[in-house]
Amino acid sequence: MRALLQLTLLGLKLNFRNRMAILYGYLFPLIFLVAFWAVYRSDPVPLALHLGQFLTITVLGSACFGLPTTIVSERERGVWRRYRLLPARGWVFLTSVLLARAVLLVTAALLQLALAFAFGMPMPAHPIGLAIAFTAASFAFLAFGLVIAMLVDNVPAVQALGQCIFLPMLMIGGVAVQLESLPAWAQHLSLFAPGRYAVEALQLSATGTGLSRAGFDFAALLSTGAAGAIAAGAMFRWDKAFAPRRAWLLLAIGMWVAVGLWAETRGLASISAVKDTREVGSARDYAPTSPSTKAVPASWQGVTQADIDGIDFKRLPPDEGIISPLSRGDEMPDPIIQPALDRIRDGLAGWSPGNVSDPVQRARNLLAIAAVPDILQMEQVERFVPRLVFARLQAVIPPRDLPKILYWIAMHPNEGGDRAIHQLGAFGLPDITGPTKPVRGRVMLYAFKLLGRLAGPLPNN
Amino acid sequence: MTKALTVAGLSRRHGAVQAVDGIGFEIAAGEIFGLLGPNGAGKTTAIECVLGLVRPDAGSITVCGIDALARPQDARAKTGAVLQATGLPDKITPREALDVFGAFYPAPLKTDVLLERFGLREKQGAAYDTLSGGQKQRLALALAFVGDPQLLVLDEPASGLDVQMRRELHDDIRRIKAAGRAVLLATHDMDEAAQLCDRVAVMVGGRVLATGAPAALIAGSGGSLEDVLLKLTGGAR
Numbered sequence: 091m092r093a094l095l096q097l098t099l100l101g102l103k104l105n106f107r108n109r110m111a112i113l114y115g116y117l118f119p120l121i122f123l124v125a126f127w128a129v130y131r132s133d134p135v136p137l138a139l140h141l142g143q144f145l146t147i148t149v150l151g152s153a154c155f156g157l158p159t160t161i162v163s164e165r166e167r168g169v170w171r172r173y174r175l176l177p178a179r180g181w182v183f184l185t186s187v188l189l190a191r192a193v194l195l196v197t198a199a200l201l202q203l204a205l206a207f208a209f210g211m212p213m214p215a216h217p218i219g220l221a222i223a224f225t226a227a228s229f230a231f232l233a234f235g236l237v238i239a240m241l242v243d244n245v246p247a248v249q250a251l252g253q254c255i256f257l258p259m260l261m262i263g264g265v266a267v268q269l270e271s272l273p274a275w276a277q278h279l280s281l282f283a284p285g286r287y288a289v290e291a292l293q294l295s296a297t298g299t300g301l302s303r304a305g306f307d308f309a310a311l312l313s314t315g316a317a318g319a320i321a322a323g324a325m326f327r328w329d330k331a332f333a334p335r336r337a338w339l340l341l342a343i344g345m346w347v348a349v350g351l352w353a354e355t356r357g358l359a360s361i362s363a364v365k366d367t368r369e370v371g372s373a374r375d376y377a378p379t380s381p382s383t384k385a386v387p388a389s390w391q392g393v394t395q396a397d398i399d400g401i402d403f404k405r406l407p408p409d410e411g412i413i414s415p416l417s418r419g420d421e422m423p424d425p426i427i428q429p430a431l432d433r434i435r436d437g438l439a440g441w442s443p444g445n446v447s448d449p450v451q452r453a454r455n456l457l458a459i460a461a462v463p464d465i466l467q468m469e470q471v472e473r474f475v476p477r478l479v480f481a482r483l484q485a486v487i488p489p490r491d492l493p494k495i496l497y498w499i500a501m502h503p504n505e506g507g508d509r510a511i512h513q514l515g516a517f518g519l520p521d522i523t524g525p526t527k528p529v530r531g532r533v534m535l536y537a538f539k540l541l542g543r544l545a546g547p548l549p550n551n
Numbered sequence: 552m553t554k555a556l557t558v559a560g561l562s563r564r565h566g567a568v569q570a571v572d573g574i575g576f577e578i579a580a581g582e583i584f585g586l587l588g589p590n591g592a593g594k595t596t597a598i599e600c601v602l603g604l605v606r607p608d609a610g611s612i613t614v615c616g617i618d619a620l621a622r623p624q625d626a627r628a629k630t631g632a633v634l635q636a637t638g639l640p641d642k643i644t645p646r647e648a649l650d651v652f653g654a655f656y657p658a659p660l661k662t663d664v665l666l667e668r669f670g671l672r673e674k675q676g677a678a679y680d681t682l683s684g685g686q687k688q689r690l691a692l693a694l695a696f697v698g699d700p701q702l703l704v705l706d707e708p709a710s711g712l713d714v715q716m717r718r719e720l721h722d723d724i725r726r727i728k729a730a731g732r733a734v735l736l737a738t739h740d741m742d743e744a745a746q747l748c749d750r751v752a753v754m755v756g757g758r759v760l761a762t763g764a765p766a767a768l769i770a771g772s773g774g775s776l777e778d779v780l781l782k783l784t785g786g787a788r
Contacts (some may be wrong), residue, residue: 092654093655094656096651096654097651097654098648100643100647100651103647104642104643107642107678108642164640166637167638167640167641168637168638169637169638169639171636171637171638172637172638172639172694173632174603174604175602175604175630175632175634175637176627176655177624177625177627177628177653177655177656178624178655179624179699328604329604329626414609480614488770515562545661
């Protein structure tokens with residue numbers, strides 16, 4: 091035990107004497123964090139909704155590069171051959187490397203969290219759950235890092251193989267690029283790599299309901315980690331002169347595949363609905379029969395049921411998609427975004443653009459509150475804000491007039507003023523710059539969606 | 552009396568090459584035993600088997616009465632070694648290396664004593680990658696001594712050392728002998744073997760072709776140990 095402790099402390103000391111190790115171990119995670127902060131700067135809750143992502147990147151980087159580079163470079167230079175002359179079993183040396191790596195990983199993650207707090211990120215909803223999820227993710231990835239270390243002979247090969255795992259998992263594995271933004275095939279593919287399970291488990295502890303809903307994520311992380319640890323143990327070699335028993339790689343990779351198939355066949359890991367990323371289009375795309383069958387009404391008061399019946403609501407983007415997303419009526423937001431939603435709901439009554447005398451402009455202004463978060467892709471928030479807006483519209487516009495006004499706004503998206511778009515600070519929503527046409531497009535879609543619910547064709551669940 | 556090392560019927564094949572072919576020898580406490588032979592004779596493979604780095608295909612190895620194949624950790628606790636092609640982390644210091652390596656043994660020698668004895672006092676805090684070749688070799692020797700071993704295994708320990716360092720190394724090895732420890736020395740430096748070894752075994756093609764005191768072998772063939780080796784290998788002078 092004394093030897094293990096001393097060796098672990100030595101490993102830490104040596105790491106801190108290596109400038110490149112410091113760079114990779116501490117600076118890169120902070121750079122990723124700043125990148126997330128910059129990309130998602132419009133989030134109402136800074137970084138909290140991406141905590142799972144940036145912590146997973148830190149663990150993944152350490153497993154794909156830091157850990158195997160340490161082991162392989164020492165083995166290349168005969169350090170492990172020298173260790174083997176000592177009266178201790180191999181697990182002592184491997185454990186010391188893993189312990190040192192775990193300390194480096196935890197300190198890097200704490201540094202990331204400290205900076206994230208400085209950027210305004212709130213405390214995670216379930217700190218203990220977060221620590222447990224982080225441990226499970228570290229176990230899964232570091233075990234695979236050991237597999238890489240046993241498999242390759244030199245440091246350049248670590249970099250090459252590490253990149254082959256690191257980059258795909260970031261881009262299409264649900265780690266750096268969110269699953270909702272990925273095509274369906276990539277979402278399915280992501281089930282076969284542990285990255286998305288790590289993100290989900292961490293995020294549920296950070297902003298979700300805690301680990302109670304992360305059972306499958308934990309099962310996936312622990313099983314892939316155990317398979318990796320067993321495979322790495324079987325492939326262990328002191329000296330690069332000896333070839334690793336590569337057949338054991340099948341166990342590590344096989345477990346990734348097994349977990350993916352398990353998720354696919356049991357439906358335990360939910361796949362978001364197919365995303366609709368097409369252009370918003372024009373009003374004519376959604377009301378194709380209206381112009382040809384009858385005269386266009388001259389004002390909103392002239393809108394008839396026949397006009398509304400001419401709308402093909404099935405053409406609207408799906409509620410689960412990226413464009414004009416909308417939560418289900420019975421869906422609960424993550425607790426951490428509830429204060430942001432409360433602020434919007436509480437501010438609606440006193441928001442002057444929402445109380446202007448012209449009912450069309452009033453409705454248009456209110457719809458902009460839903461449209462702006464959608465444009466800025468404020469995940470989760472953007473899906474719940476429309477519900478608040480719909481409730482407000484129904485409260486401040488007579489039921490008889492509301493369908494007509496919504497029809498009018500939807501069919502004339504470029505009419506009326508749009509200054510309200512720049513007056514959303516009262517709700518904690520950011521100002522947006524540039525042309526307002528995209529926002530008007532989303533106003534149109536939300537007008538259609540609420541109209542569809544009022545008129546009946548769309549389910550009001 | 553228990554032998555420090557007993558090797559019997561040791562064989563090891565590397566692919567198509569029979570690297571070690573049924574060799575056997577014993578080393579008593581306080582004895583320096585040399586393994587001589589040209590490159591490829593099987594000296595290093597034999598030593599790797601003794602140290603448990605390579606598992607032999609056949610044979611037995613006993614270190615201070617311990618079956619080294621059945622209880623390799625216990626055998627290593629009695630053994631110190633300096634091998635070719637081993638290294639240390641670039642940024643480790645001699646003091647740190649001695650401290651950490653010592654932690655693996657039940658009764659390690661004191662780090663300060665070893666630093667003094669191997670002339671590393673001034674370099675105790677220097678990074679390994681800043682040490683000269685001689686200093687690195689001295690550190691390797693100090694690390695071999697850290698567990699106060701009963702058996703010291705040295706594979707070409709003088710390679711890369713200058714004349715002064717080589718002389719100091721030889722003095723160290725003689726001190727080990729005087730302290731009652733056994734030494735297994737693999738070398739192709741015949742002068743070194745003649746000066747240091749009580750007995751030598753000449754290996755060629757994985758087999759021991761001759762064993763005995765250097766003086767006795769020389770007397771049998773005339774000339775020097777080098778002549779003995781050339782004669783056994785069929786080489787011409």
